[in-house]
Amino acid sequence: MSKMNMRKAYGEALLELGRANEKVVALEADLGKSTMSNMFGGEFPERYFQMGIAEANMISAAAGLALTGHTAFASTFAVFASGRPYDQIRSSVAIPRLNVKICGSSAGLSDFGDGKTHQSVDDIAIMRVLPNMKVFSPADYYETKKIVKAMAEIDGPCYIRVNRNDVPVVTGEDDVFEFGKVREMKDGKDVVIFATGFMVYQALEAAKLLEAEGISAKVVNIATIKPFDAEGVRAAAKGMKAAVTVEEASIIGGMGDAVLEALAEGDADSRVRTLRMGIMDCFGTSAQKYDELLVEYHLTPADIVATVKKALA
Amino acid sequence: MSYSEKELHDLRKIAATLRGNLIEMIPPGKVGHLGGSSSIMDVVAALYFKHMKVFDDPKNPLRDRCVFSKGHAVLAQYAAFVELGYVSHEDLHKVKTLDGTLQGHPDMDHTPGIEAVTGSLGQGLSVSLGMAFGLRVDKSESRVFCIVGDGELDEGQIWEAAMAAAAHKVDNLVAIIDRNGVQATDTVDNVLPNGMLKEKWEAFGWNTIEIDGHDMAQILEALDAAKACKGKPTAIIANTVKGKGFPFAEGKAAYHNAAMNEEEYKIAQAMVEKMKEEA
Structure with a gap:
């Protein structure tokens, strides 16, 4: 079984979305090389916002971009994409049901070397409890690509968690992802x-x-x-x-x-x-x-x- | 741009009318954010009734945006929305009620004219920055005005936004600091002093202008200077008085969020009439 990387899937899907829709924008918190949103930034620098190591500002600014009609993808490590800016997600994004799509990268234990501060054990729970939030956890590369694309179509806030490491492919490239279905x-x-x-x-x-x-x-x-x-x-x-x-x-x-x-x-x-x-x-x-x-x-x-x-x- | 005495008079009169709308929302015994709504009212009058591009349709894409990062002072916006026709006087009487359209903090779902959900302090400047990004991407000429409290400057996120706005050379964004010197429980100096505020914003890379926030000519000139400044965001530090116009409340933390009694309410009504006469 071949192994592929979900972060790469995120980067590729975001880039493809950017090519298809000029309303797609992306924000980063100094981890764009890791989350691979830099693929989008390379091609669309005017729609890519480097926010520095300031996740709270990144999430609220994503809300502002959504309020001007854009679909804003904001990515960083899952711990810094969920718990750290929790109130910004809650107040700026989830209450007004904005089109902010949050990617929690290097989720779970997958950032194995960095230890407990960087490993997200709680992101599913805290995103799940938020009214208006949709939460995704893809199984592999292909499913990640499809979910990221689906997130751009789904109205309102979304959170996706992706694994850092190359993991086995378990779904088919041509399989259909059904939103909200097991x-x-x-x-x-x-x-x-x-x-x-x-x-x-x-x-x-x-x-x-x-x-x-x-x-x-x-x-x-x-x-x-x-x-x-x-x-x-x-x-x-x-x-x-x-x-x-x-x-x-x-x-x-x-x-x-x-x-x-x-x-x-x-x-x-x-x-x-x-x-x-x-x-x-x-x-x-x-x-x-x-x-x-x-x-x-x-x-x-x-x-x-x-x-x-x-x-x- | 210079303004005629008539223009200034008319705006001062509007500000008095808005302060009248403000107290209409909080009759005797009803708790509301009188102090911080009143301190920013002259700026609100200048923005909505002179400087900003405002339309009958609050969703007109060509509009300028005003975001109250200090969301608790939203009563000042509601006061303006009545005059703009976005809400009615009847709505004012139902502020913070189950069947009303005016929530305790800014809520886009309920109130036409509200641009963002704010109230959890520190977030509105970041949201405004995102709007400014979005408008720039779209090559729109619309601009974003963000009202920030001086107590709100305690929030670290304000300074994240300040750094990012300067880094991205966002010149369609104006932050107006309502420097009334008093926050919820005490003076700003006693809670966390702002220190060299003008120098702070300058050091963060902003075009910074300090004014008397109750002087209509100074407010308008500062807004014009902000519009003329290219390549960086502008911070207008508006020195104001908390509870401005209502002597019993002026400068007092006790009136940050409080109810007036019958006697105070009568004084407040009389002060509004006086402000209209002396405009």
Whole structure:
């Protein structure tokens, strides 16, 4: 399975949007080389705003650009794109439902070397709680490209989190991204694994391991975390013996909680035993390799297998 | 540009009318931001009734924009909106009510003429900067005026915006600092002193003009000078009096957000009539 980079997908999609629509503008906070929005800046310098290391100003200025009819993409690392300018997102952007599209780059643990200040465990939860905000967590390069393009079409504020590292491609270039819908990646009869982001790949790998042990696992990709496809989640859980959720984010307030909410509020036949996997209410840490962190934080296919067995026990 | 005595008289009279609209919103016993709305009222009169491009349609794309970063003083904008026909006198009586159109802080959803959501202090200058970017990208001649409180300068984001506006040579943006010297709980000097304010804005790369914010001629001339300045944003430091026009409230933090009693209200009404006569 080939590996590709979601940041590159963001940069390419933004550039393509800029070519197609002169109302698309972009803002950066001295990380444009990393978020790859500099691809847009290179071609459209008059529509690209270097805001310096000042995320609060960047978000509110993006609101101002939206108020003059532009679709403003603002990007930086996920921690600095969500928590740091939270009130600017809330007040300047979300209350007036403006066309500000925020890219939280190097999300989750993916900025493995930089440690806890740079690893976003809380961005999904805090963006999800904001009224009017739409939240996306793509699984791979192709899905990132499609979601970034979709964000430009969707009316109002959007947040997308993307992984820093090259990760396996799990969707097809020609697959259609359906806004607000969960997507079955693999069918299964015994258990359903709901995953988001790079964890979709981990879940698919886990499903292979489970298959070898005679357990049939369905894998569902939740790329749109808000609005949440509660019906789709309930339908996927129907008839299953158990469910597991896995995300590279805090287990509090994230995709897993959204699944629990959907299942708990659904009919009896979808209320299956559900175990959540994620970052267990703690911050990150530095490591030499991304893989080391996935082991440390129990987000490997083997960990998913173990949790599935526990859920079925 | 110089202004005739008649023009100045007419604007002073409008400012008196706006202060009348202001107290109409906060009758005895109703809490409202009297002090900071009144201190900026002469600037508001000069902006909306002389300097800015303003249209009957508050959404006309050719308009200049005015953003109250000190959103709590939005009553001053509502006072102007009545005269512009954006809201009615009836609306004024329903300020901050469930069925009213005038929210406690600026809200685009409810009020025609409001350009941005502000109230969480420190953000409006950044929003105004973004608008100025957008208008420049579109090659529009429209300009953006942002009203900033002197207490609001405590917010670090103001200085982020100040740096970025100068870096990007945004000359279609004017920040007007309502330097009334008093914030919510005390004087600015007792909370966090502004220090050498003119020098600060100059050091950040802004064309900076200091004026008496209640002198109509000085206000208009400063706005003209801002328009003539190319290649950098302009900060107008308007030295004002909190609660200007209402002697019981002038210079007092207690009237930042307070209700007048019956007696004060009568004095306020009499002062408005006096201001109209002496305009």
